[in-house]
Amino acid sequence: MNWKAMDKTVREGKLFGILKKWQRSLGLAHWDIVMEIKDQRDPDLQEAKGFINWVLPAQAALIKILDPVEWEDPCFRYVPEKTIIHELLHLHFAPCCRDLENNSLEHVAMEQAIIRISDALYRADQEALA
């Protein structure tokens, strides 16, 4: 997807469409999810392209993702769809993984699992579309 060729409104529309699609696919349609598209100055996006915080009993979450036009690194591709899948998957792990310490073995294992699962889901979806 050529994000830079789209104006902000079109880009946002596409990104919200992607959020809705994966919210449904992942069985999270009943969650109340707000997504903000931010630039790299956002303190939650200093070391990541996505961020999520949630209130489990309310089934409400805030996702922040990096605006794809902000991505400058030519060596690594930024695929916002994968980031959105990744952040949504955190909600499935939320009941058991809320209090994991950031660099604990369990936290790293959970992140690794989420990275692998989001990659696999994204790839399978792309293959299905091809």
Ligand SMILES: [Zn+2]
């Ligand atoms: Zn993560």
